[in-house]
Structure formats: C-alpha cells, structure tokens
Amino acid sequence: MNLSTPSFSLNPLLVKELRGRMRGPRAFLFLTFILVILGLFSYGLFQLATPRFAGQLSDFGNASAGATIGQTVFVGLVFLTLLLVCAIAPSLTAGAISGEHQRKTFDLLMATPLGPFTILSGKLGAALSYVALILLAAVPMTSMAYVFGGVTVSDLVRAFAVMAGFAVVFSVMGLFFSALFLRTGLAVGASYFLVGMAILGTFFVYLVIGVMRGAQPPNWVLALNPFSAMASALIDGVITDPNTIYNGSSVTPMLYGIAGGRFDVAIDKQVPLWQYSAALYTWLTIFLFAIAAQLVKPVQRFRFHLVTWIVLALLFLALLVGALALFAPQVFLPFRSTYLWYTTSERNIVVNPRFEESLTTGWIVGAELGKQVKGSAPDPPSLADADGAAVLRFARDDATPLSELLAMQNLNFQLTEASVVKLGLTLRMQEHAMPVCGAAGRQCPMMILLDYTDRRDQQHKLAQGFFSTYAPDLPDHCVNCDRIPPHVRVETDTWLSFASTDLFENVTADELPRSLDRVTLFAQGTGFQIDVAEVRVLVHEGRPPLYGKPPKTPRWSWRRFVPFWVYDLVYGAVRGWGPVNPGGPIMVPAHPRVPLIPTRAPMPLRVP
Amino acid sequence: MIDTTTEPFAIETRQLTKKFKKTLAVDHLNLQVPRGALFGFIGRNGAGKTTTLRMLAGLLEPTFGEVWVNGERAGDKARKLHHLIGYMPDFFGVYEDMYVWEYLDFYARCYNLTPARRTKLIDELLDLVNLSDKRDANVQALSRGMQQRLCLAHALIHEPQILLLDEPASGLDPRARIEMRELLKELAAMGKTIIVSSHILPELAEMCSHIGIVEGGRLVANGNTAEIRAQLQFARVLRVRILTDQARALELVHGARNAGKPYIVESSASGTTLEMDFHGDDRAAAMLLAEWVARGAPVAEFSESGNALEQVFMQLTTTEL
Numbered sequence: 023m024n025l026s027t028p029s030f031s032l033n034p035l036l037v038k039e040l041r042g043r044m045r046g047p048r049a050f051l052f053l054t055f056i057l058v059i060l061g062l063f064s065y066g067l068f069q070l071a072t073p074r075f076a077g078q079l080s081d082f083g084n085a086s087a088g089a090t091i092g093q094t095v096f097v098g099l100v101f102l103t104l105l106l107v108c109a110i111a112p113s114l115t116a117g118a119i120s121g122e123h124q125r126k127t128f129d130l131l132m133a134t135p136l137g138p139f140t141i142l143s144g145k146l147g148a149a150l151s152y153v154a155l156i157l158l159a160a161v162p163m164t165s166m167a168y169v170f171g172g173v174t175v176s177d178l179v180r181a182f183a184v185m186a187g188f189a190v191v192f193s194v195m196g197l198f199f200s201a202l203f204l205r206t207g208l209a210v211g212a213s214y215f216l217v218g219m220a221i222l223g224t225f226f227v228y229l230v231i232g233v234m235r236g237a238q239p240p241n242w243v244l245a246l247n248p249f250s251a252m253a254s255a256l257i258d259g260v261i262t263d264p265n266t267i268y269n270g271s272s273v274t275p276m277l278y279g280i281a282g283g284r285f286d287v288a289i290d291k292q293v294p295l296w297q298y299s300a301a302l303y304t305w306l307t308i309f310l311f312a313i314a315a316q317l318v319k320p321v322q323r324f325r326f327h328l329v330t331w332i333v334l335a336l337l338f339l340a341l342l343v344g345a346l347a348l349f350a351p352q353v354f355l356p357f358r359s360t361y362l363w364y365t366t367s368e369r370n371i372v373v374n375p376r377f378e379e380s381l382t383t384g385w386i387v388g389a390e391l392g393k394q395v396k397g398s399a400p401d402p403p404s405l406a407d408a409d410g411a412a413v414l415r416f417a418r419d420d421a422t423p424l425s426e427l428l429a430m431q432n433l434n435f436q437l438t439e440a441s442v443v444k445l446g447l448t449l450r451m452q453e454h455a456m457p458v459c460g461a462a463g464r465q466c467p468m469m470i471l472l473d474y475t476d477r478r479d480q481q482h483k484l485a486q487g488f489f490s491t492y493a494p495d496l497p498d499h500c501v502n503c504d505r506i507p508p509h510v511r512v513e514t515d516t517w518l519s520f521a522s523t524d525l526f527e528n529v530t531a532d533e534l535p536r537s538l539d540r541v542t543l544f545a546q547g548t549g550f551q552i553d554v555a556e557v558r559v560l561v562h563e564g565r566p567p568l569y570g571k572p573p574k575t576p577r578w579s580w581r582r583f584v585p586f587w588v589y590d591l592v593y594g595a596v597r598g599w600g601p602v603n604p605g606g607p608i609m610v611p612a613h614p615r616v617p618l619i620p621t622r623a624p625m626p627l628r629v630p
Numbered sequence: 631m632i633d634t635t636t637e638p639f640a641i642e643t644r645q646l647t648k649k650f651k652k653t654l655a656v657d658h659l660n661l662q663v664p665r666g667a668l669f670g671f672i673g674r675n676g677a678g679k680t681t682t683l684r685m686l687a688g689l690l691e692p693t694f695g696e697v698w699v700n701g702e703r704a705g706d707k708a709r710k711l712h713h714l715i716g717y718m719p720d721f722f723g724v725y726e727d728m729y730v731w732e733y734l735d736f737y738a739r740c741y742n743l744t745p746a747r748r749t750k751l752i753d754e755l756l757d758l759v760n761l762s763d764k765r766d767a768n769v770q771a772l773s774r775g776m777q778q779r780l781c782l783a784h785a786l787i788h789e790p791q792i793l794l795l796d797e798p799a800s801g802l803d804p805r806a807r808i809e810m811r812e813l814l815k816e817l818a819a820m821g822k823t824i825i826v827s828s829h830i831l832p833e834l835a836e837m838c839s840h841i842g843i844v845e846g847g848r849l850v851a852n853g854n855t856a857e858i859r860a861q862l863q864f865a866r867v868l869r870v871r872i873l874t875d876q877a878r879a880l881e882l883v884h885g886a887r888n889a890g891k892p893y894i895v896e897s898s899a900s901g902t903t904l905e906m907d908f909h910g911d912d913r914a915a916a917m918l919l920a921e922w923v924a925r926g927a928p929v930a931e932f933s934e935s936g937n938a939l940e941q942v943f944m945q946l947t948t949t950e951l
Contacts, residue, residue, distance in 0.1 A: 034739030042727040126723035130784065132689050134740035135712040 034136070035144025036151075043152060056106060056156055060099060060163050067098040089172025093273040096167035097256065100181040103160050104188065104252055107153060108221065111189045112196035112213030114149035117206040118142075119197065119318055124206065138315040142201075146193055153189040157182060180255045184296065188248045191303045192217060198310040201317035220246050228282065241282025242346075245298040253280035254295035305341050368442075368562040371435050372541060376556045377405055377412045385414075386430045403429050403545070406553065408450070413553040416468070416545035427545045431557075435538040438563050443535065445470060445486060445522040446558030447543075451512045454490035455549030467547045472525070472559065473540040476533050484525060490514045517555070638701030640665040640792055640823035641686060646695035648681050648847075655681040657847035658695065663825060663840065665700075668818040670834030670855075671827040673844035679827040680720055682844070683796045686825070687717040699792070713741065716785035720796040720827075724769040724777060730756070731765050733780065734787055741788040755783040759813065775806035782813065793817065795826040799833065811837060868908045868915065871931035873901045880904075882927045888914050901930065 043049055071094040119141075122128040131141065161182065167173045195216060199209035224247040231239035244250035257277050281295050313334070373384030381387055387402040406415040416427045437443070447470050454467050468488040475481055487509040512518045526534055541559050545552055641663040648656040656678040663669045673679050684690040686697055688704060688711050697704040704711050724733065731752055738748040756762045759779040764772060772780060778798060785793060798814070799807045815837055818824055828834050834841065841858045843851040851858055868889065872879040876894060879902035883892050890907030897903070908915065919932050 031739065031742055034736055037739060038725070038728070038732070038736045041732060042725065045727050125725065126719075126721055127725060129684075129689055129717075129719045130722055130737075130781075131740075133687050133712060133715075133717040134737065135709045135742075136740050137709075 033140060033144040033147060035141060036147045039145065039148030040151060043148065049152070053156060053159055057159055057163065059106075060102060060160055063102050064095050064099050064163060064166065067095045071095065088170040090273070092167040092170030092172035095170070096164055096173045096177070096181075097273050097277070099160070099164045099167070100185075100252065100256070101249060103157070103164070104185050104248060106156070107185050107189050108192055108217050108248060109214075110156065111149065111153055111192035112199075112217060113210055114152055115145060115193045115196035116200050116209035116213055118145035118149070119201040119314075120204045120206045120209055121200075123204045138318045141318055142197060142311065142314055146190075146197060149193045149196075150189060153193070154186075157185055157189070177256060181252065184248075184252045184255050187300070187303070188251075191307050194307045194310050194314070198314045198317075201314040220248060224250070239282070241295055242298060244280075244282040245295060245302055248299075250281050251296040251299035253277040254299075257281055257294070301345050302342070305345050309338060309341065368444075368560050370446075370558045371433055371538070371561050372431060372557050372559050375558060377414050377554075381405060381414075381429075384431050386432075387414075388428055388430075390426045390428070391424070400425050400427070403427050403543075408553045408555070411555055413450075413555045414543070415551065415553050416543070417551040418545070418547075419549050424548070429543045429554075430540060431542075432540050433538045433559065435561065437535050437537060437561070441535075442524045442560075442562040443472075443526060443538065444524060444558070444560040444562075445472060445484075446520060446556070446560060447486070447488070447554065448517065448519045448556040448558075449488065449512065450515065450517045450553045450555070451488070451490040451550070452515050452553065453549060453551040454514065455547065467545060467550050468552050468554075469542075469544040469546070470557070471540075471542040471544055472538065473542070474535040475537045475539060477536050478533075479536070481539075482535075486510070486520070486522065488512050488518075488520070519556075521558075637665060639663055639698070640667070640700060641825065642698040643682075643686075644696045644698065646682065646685060646697060647693050648678075648685060648690065649693040654847050656685070656692075659844070659847070659849055661842055661849060661852065663823060665823055666818075666821055667823055667840045668814065668838050669823070669825045670831075670838035670841045671825055671844065672829065672831050672834060672841060673827075674829055677829075677844045678847040679829075679844060680796055681847075683717070683794050683825065683827060684719075687715055687794050688712065689717075713788060714790055715792045715794060716788065716790035717794045718781050718785040718796060718798060720800060722781055724772075724780075726770060728769045729765070730761060730767050730769055730772070730780060733769050734783060737784045737787045743788070751787060751789075755786055758786070758816075759783045760809070775802050775809075778802060778806070778810065779813070782810075786817075791823060793822055793824045793826075795824065797827055797829070799828065807833070867934060868906050869895070869903065869931065869933050870906070870929065871901055871903045873928035873930050875899050876902050878902075882922060882925065886918055886922075889918070903931070 068091065071091040119128075122131055136144075161178070164178065164181070192213065196209060196213045199212040200206065203209050203212065224244050228239050228241075228243045231243060241250075253276075374381075377385075381404070387404070389399045389402040391397065391399050400418050403414050403416045406413055408415075414429055416429075418425065418427065449468065451467065467490065470486050470488075472484040473481065474484065488511075489509055490512050491514070510518075510520055538559065538561070541557065543554060543557065639662045641661065643659050643661040646656055646659040646661070647654070659678070659682060661682070671679055671682070681690065685692050686704075699711060699714060725736075728736070734752045734755060735748055738751060743751065753762070756765055759782055761772075761776060761779060761783070764776065769777070769780070778801075782795070782798060785795070795814075799810050802810060811833075814824060814826060818837075818839075826834065826838075831841075831843075835855060838855055840854050841851070842849055843858070870883065870892075872882060874882070876897040879897075880892065883889070883904060883906070886906070888908055888910035890909075892904045892906040895903040895905050908918075910918075915932075919929065922929055
C-alpha cells in the first residue's frame with residue numbers, strides 16, 4: 023500500500039478552491055468593485071456629516087466635531103461592510119457541495135479518503151479566506167475615520183470581529199443548504215431568505231411588538247439580527263462611553279436604536295445584546311455544520327423523512343430554548359405559570375377563610391373613624407348568617423360617622439420564586455350608597471389588599487376594589503386603589519365569586535414576591551352592607567428556577583449551565599420532597615357551604 | 631489474518647444486494663475476482679453494473695450483503711479501502727479553472743502524498759495516459775477521450791492495487807477505444823487487478839482474463855474467459871411442459887441425450903414444467919422431442935428458455951451503445 027508518511031499538509035480542497043477562485047482577473051475586479059463602493063459610500067457620509075461642523079473643523083479645540091464625523095464615517099462603513107459580508111458569505115459556499123454534484127465530480131471526491139469534515143472545512147476555509155481578503159481590504163478604508171478621531175483601535179477590532187463571526191455563520195449556512203438541496207440556485211435562495219429574515223424579519227417583529235404593546239419591545243427579539251449585534255458591540259466601546267468627550271454624538275442614538283436600547287436586563291447585571299447573538303449563532307452554526315457533515319457522507323447520506331425533519335426541528339427548538347434559558351432567562355417570565363414545575367398543589371393560605379370558626383381564629387377586625395370626624399366608631403365587621411352560610415358582614419349606615427371597617431390577617435408566608443399567587447373573594451353587596459368610590463373617588467366600598475415584600479425587600483400593596491353603584495361622571499376607581507387592576511362591579515344583592523389571574527405574571531425577576539405579609543379586607547364609604555363569604559389567597563408553588571437566584575450568586579456560576587430541572591432534581595433529592603413551606607398545606611374543604619355562588623365575569627358598565 | 635495457503639480474492643461479494651425504492655438493482659450478487667485478473671463486467675444498460683461498482687468503491691451502501699477486499703470486509707475500514715481502490719465513474723465532470731497538472735495534483739493531495747512524490751507521479755501518469763503535452767492545458771478544454779484518460783490517471787494517482795473502471799470506453803471513437811484497450815492491457819501487465827465494465831461483450835472478451843455477465847442485477851455467468859466462451863457457444867436451456875405429474879414427467883425425460891439434469895420450474899397434478907441444459911443443435915432437439923412423443927409423453931410445450939445464457943449473450947452483443 024502506498025500510504026505516504028503522514029505529514030502536515032494543507033487541505034487539498036482549500037488549495038484547489040483558492041487556486042480556482044484567485045485565478046484570472048475576476049476575483050480582483052470584484053474586490054476593486056467592492057472597494058470603490060465602500061469608498062464612494064464613505065465619501066458620501068463624510069459630505070453628509072461635514073456641513074454641520076464646517077465652521078468648527080479648523081478649531082482644534084473642538085474635538086467633538088471631528089469625532090462625530092469620524093464616528094459617522096466609521097459606523098456607516100462598518101454597517102455597509104457587514105451588509106456586504108451578509109450578502110457575499112452565503113453565496114460563496116452555496117455552490118460548494120451542490121456544485122460538485124452538478125459538475126458530477128462528487129463521486130470522484132467521495133472515492134478519495136477525505137472525510138466530510140475535511141471536505142466541509144476546506145470549502146469553508148476557501149470561502150472565509152476570500153471574505154477575509156475583502157475585510158482586510160476594507161480595514162484601511164475604515165481606518166480613515168482616524169483622521170477625524172472618535173474611534174479607537176478597540177472599536178475597529180470589535181467591528182471586524184463581529185463581521186468575521188457573521189462571515190462564518192452565513193458561510194456555514196450556505197454550506198448547509200448546498201449540501202441539503204444539492205442545487206446551487208436553491209441554496210443561494212434559501213440562504214438569502216434566512217439572512218433577510220435575520221436582518222429585516224427581526225426588525226419587523228420588533229416593531230410590531232412595539233406597536234402592539236405601545237411600549238419599548240424586549241430587545242432580545244433582535245438577538246438574531248446581525249446589525250443589532252454590531253450596534254451592541256459598538257455601544258460597548260468607547261463610542262458611547264459617557265465618560266468621554268465623544269458622548270452625545272449623533273451616532274449614539276442610532277446605535278441604541280438598532281440594538282434595541284440599553285434595556286437588556288436589570289441595570290446592575292446588564293448583558294449586551296451581542297453576547298446573546300454570539301451564543302445563539304454559535305449553536306446554530308455548530309448545528310448546521312454537523313448536519314452538513316452528515317449530508318456529505320458518501321454512503322450514509324440520510325434521506326430525510328418527515329419524521330427526521332420533525333425530530334431535527336424539535337432538537338433545534340430545544341437548543342434554542344436551552345440557549346435562551348441560559349443567556350436570557352427573563353424571556354420566559356411571562357410564561358412562568360405554564361412551564362412551572364409545581365411542587366405543591368394550589369391551596370388557600372388564608373386561615374379560617376370561610377369564617378366557619380370564630381374571628382379570633384386568624385382574623386383581626388377593627389373600625390376606625392375618619393380623620394376629621396367626631397363621634398363613636400361603628401361596630402367592626404362581624405360574623406353573620408346569610409342564606410345559611412357564615413359570612414363576615416361589613417355594615418355601616420349613613421347615620422354613623424364616616425369611617426373605615428377592616429378585617430386583616432397576617433400571612434407571613436415565605437414564597438419560592440416560582441410561585442403563582444391568585445386572589446379570590448366571594449362577596450355580596452346588599453347596599454352601596456355612594457356610586458363607585460364615593461365622593462371624589464376616595465372611599466372604596468370594598469377592597470382586598472395584599473401586602474407583600476419583593477426580592478429586593480421592597481414592600482408593595484396590591485389592591486383590588488369592588489363597587490356596586492355606578493355613576494358615569496365619576497372615575498371608575500379610587501385613589502387608594504391606584505388604577506390597576508380595574509375595579510370590579512358587583513350587582514347589588516347578588517353573590518359574586520371573584521378570582522384573579524396570576525398576580526405576578528408580568529413582573530421582572532426582582533419584583534417577584536419573597537413573602538406574602540398580610541391580606542386585608544377594607545370597607546369604606548358612606549353607607550354599605552357587604553357580606554364576604556370567602557377570602558382566598560391561592561398559592562401554587564413551583565421549584566425555584568435559577569433566574570431568580572438572589573444577586574449574591576456569581577454571574578458565571580456553574581449553576582447557569584445546569585438546566586434548572588436537573589438542578590432541581592438534585593436539589594430536591596438532597597432537601598427531600600414535599601411542600602416548600604414548613605407548616606404544611608392548609609386544606610380547602612371540598613364542599614362549599616355557601617350556596618349559589620356563580621363565578622362569572624364582572625358586569626359590564628351600563629350608562630343609565 | 632490473511633490465510634496464506636489460499637490466496638484471497640482481490641474482490642469478493644457475498645449476497646450483495648441493492649434496492650432503490652422498489653427496484654432491485656443488484657440481486658444477491660456473488661462475484662469473485664482473483665488477484666491480478668482483468669475482469670470484464672458485462673451487462674446491458676441498467677443491468678446493475680454501475681451500482682455494483684459504486685458499492686465496490688464504497689460510494690453506495692449495500693442494502694444487504696458484504697464486499698470483501700483482499701480477504702477483509704469492507705465497510706469497517708472505509709478509509710483504507712479508498713487507498714486500495716482506484717475508481718473511475720461512467721459519467722464524471724471536471725472542475726472549472728483547472729490545469730491538467732493541477733487536476734492530478736488535487737487528487738494527489740487528497741491522498742496526502744508528499745510534494746516530491748506528487749510531482750513525480752503526475753509526470754509518470756501523464757506519460758502513461760499520453761497527456762504529457764497537455765500538462766498545462768485547461769481541463770475543460772480537453773476532448774472527451776482525453777478527459778477519459780485523465781480520469782483514468784486520477785484513479786491511478788495513489789497507485790491502487792485494484793482499479794474499478796466503469797465503462798471507460800463509452801463515448802469514445804474507435805481509435806480512442808483501441809488506445810484505452812491498450813492502456814488497460816498495460817495496466818494489467820503491471821499486476822493490477824482491474825474490473826472494467828461494458829455493455830459490449832466482444833470489446834472485452836479478447837483482452838479479459840475473467841468475465842462476469844450480469845443481467846437484471848444477477849450474475850448469469852462468471853468465470854475465466856475460456857470457460858465462458860465454451861458455455862456461450864453450446865449452452866441452451868430447454869423448457870418443456872408435460873401434462874403429467876412430477877414423478878411421471880421426470881421418468882419420461884430421464885436419460886435424454888445431450889441434456890443435463892432437469893429441474894422443476896412448476897409442478898401440479900395436471901402438468902409439470904421443466905428446464906434442462908441442452909448441448910445440441912436444432913436437429914438434436916427435434917429428435918429428442920420425437921423420441922418423447924413416441925414414448926407417449928403428452929408434451930404441451932417445447933421451447934428454449936427466455937433466460938438462456940445464449941439469449942442474454944445475444945442481447946449483450948446486439949445492443950450497440
């Protein structure tokens with residue numbers, strides 16, 4: 023056998039492709055063409071940026087003017103070059119494997135001892151060498167910005183690193199489609215479609231979310247956008263450093279705009295967008311390269327059945343979700359209640375919630391006179407009988423002085439981070455004198471208040487108001503209730519069972535409750551009689567996910583790399599399974615004693 | 631371990647089968663190619679030659695069966711196999727923007743040959759295939775015959791012991807065919823095992839040491855050329871249908887002159903169909919029939935079998951291109 027002694031040798035495909043590509047004037051004409059475009063573009067930018075500072079340019083004292091021109095030219099050129107990379111990189115590799123098939127050279131190649139990895143890396147290397155040539159040619163062009171200042175070597179390195187990264191990503195994408203479709207045209211089309219989706223599609227989604235929410239959209243939507251990644255990388259640099267003289271140049275807002283603002287996470291642990299992009303695209307690239315390697319195997323090229331596609335898609339989705347869970351866990355916050363792994367059943371943590379026992383069990387009741395009112399206080403809420411069920415009755419007639427009645431229970435309930443908390447109240451309003459919240463919206467006929475402490479030890483009150491009588495000229499809430507959530511209207515003399523959705527569905531990790539402190543029923547106003555049959559603070563506890571760890575955990579703790587369910591399995595095994603809170607669950611009676619309590623939506627407002 | 635007492639075949643297939651969707655391209659093929667043989671692999675277009683050769687070259691995975699190369703099972707050592715075998719496909723293309731020497735240089739690099747060796751081999755091979763003067767020509771500018779020869783040179787670049795040549799002469803003019811034939815003889819003289827496929831028997835018959843005839847994915851003849859010749863000249867298969875049960879039919883045809891052992895194709899109480907090798911001309915066949923009829927045999931059918939080797943041979947030899 024003629025196995026020559028193994029020696030270091032260049033990838034044969036790399037040699038061949040480069041020889042072919044660099045032969046003749048084609049490659050260099052193309053390069054010249056690109057440089058001419060870049061040159062014209064930067065000249066245009068210079069012309070655009072200059073007039074505003076025409077008078078100041080000679081003034082050496084004004085460094086800011088020059089810096090702004092420099093930054094404009096630099097950023098403009100960098101973005102154009104990035105666009106060129108996005109356009110050129112996939113087209114260089116889209117014919118790599120399909121071309122071999124179409125030229126009928128694939129069998130000859132497969133008969134050689136070259137493996138799929140060598141073949142793909144040779145093709146990739148050749149494409150990247152060409153992109154590298156273009157980028158190297160563009161470096162002097164961008165460095166013209168130095169004449170004006172405002173740009174550092176660090177910015178230059180960042181910009182070209184991002185471009186090089188995307189060159190790899192999109193080359194591999196082209197390679198993958200080439201190996202998949204075996205037709206160059208289709209591969210080019212598919213690659214350009216995806217590049218277009220990454221650039222325009224993500225911006226579109228970002229804008230649509232913004233318009234729909236009427237607020238700043240979450241910037242992780244832009245993580246797949248090359249331009250946002252570039253902007254984010256440049257923001258990291260000196261260009262927008264608030265400590266330098268250059269801050270406030272006209273380029274800065276544009277960069278923030280493209281990168282989706284600087285609202286990454288909490289200010290204290292801000293992760294720049296480009297890090298998310300890097301993570302996502304690294305996974306994507308490895309994934310595509312691995313599949314492409316499967317596809318160019320000579321004998322085992324898997325014919326894709328539908329099932330294989332589905333499995334691959336699921337795998338990809340799992341990777342994506344995994345990457346998001348690692349790098350951008352806050353993405354999942356809005357969906358917590360659907361993916362939480364509950365460790366306890368949902369239960370009511372209120373003691374004596376149906377007033378079956380005397381009020382001394384759990385409840386503290388009281389009555390308080392209004393601040394400028396004299397006289398004796400009315401009776402505090404007391405137990406009464408309504409339709410055969412025990413209720414807590416809040417009653418005050420117009421004759422008694424203005425006062426507040428309350429029933430309060432201290433909960434002191436420590437919560438895991440992953441808990442769903444809901445409020446519920448079953449009540450009937452038999453009488454409600456003043457419409458909505460009384461005069462000037464200050465007196466709520468009935469409110470349920472939940473005091474809680476968040477993960478930063480901030481105290482909060484959550485309030486839900488109820489009213490019965492309505493007047494269209496009054497606001498539909500009182501100042502005490504602070505607008506959100508809106509008051510619920512209860513039809514007079516009818517039982518209503520109110521149930522909220524997850525109270526903490528839309529808060530950030532830091533605003534999640536650490537403990538539920540107190541629940542208060544609170545009646546106010548001129549004249550009312552309200553029966554409360556049941557008070558519910560429903561807690562459904564899940565395992566603690568990692569994102570909610572207290573900030574003392576180091577940012578790059580190993581725990582970040584352990585899927586939360588693995589962590590929880592281990593954690594659970596060590597700690598022992600069972601309810602998270604000591605004290606045990608409080609059982610809810612199976613048979614409600616309050617008859618005829620339909621749970622239904624609040625009544626619509628009717629204008630008399 | 632290679633058994634030194636019985637030299638293993640250079641190439642041996644065991645029950646090699648390839649199925650594409652529903653068509654059976656290669657059907658339990660048992661092929662044996664001794665070392666140093668110039669093996670002619672003959673069959674019609676679509677008989678399964680290319681599929682077989684692609685499986686031998688490791689480019690296609692068999693649906694079933696094994697390929698043994700030099701007494702070792704292929705598949706486990708695909709890389710090693712690539713070093714042993716040189717393959718030239720029936721249809722192939724060439725890269726654009728490439729000189730003839732670069733073309734060979736590329737494949738030499740694929741086999742990780744040292745630069746010195748590369749240069750030397752490229753010169754030798756170009757000389758062998760008579761393309762030395764085209765060394766710096768563009769590959770695409772070569773004529774079809776030259777490209778064929780260049781492709782042959784590429785298959786030789788790593789000095790393989792075994793050459794798989796899929797229709798190397800197709801599309802060549804008569805002169806180029808003769809040149810190609812001479813080249814093959816030269817290579818065979820160098821001691822290489824060569825498997826060359828063609829759909830034309832006479833083209834290969836005179837130079838090959840061994841011949842395998844494939845039809846419908848099955849090997850219908852396999853052996854050295856002299857044997858095959860002998861078989862082809864005389865072999866006929868008689869198909870006889872006698873309206874009796876099996877035992878009676880066998881009794882009737884027993885001891886027929888010039889005929890081999892009969893085997894049953896189909897048998898029922900009402901009739902039996904037999905096939906038997908027959909070495910004789912039409913006159914002998916007529917006499918045989920007359921004899922059976924005289925003995926009172928209810929012969930319902932007496933014909934030559936459609937699967938006869940002769941018929942295959944006729945098809946092979948009459949189908950030009």
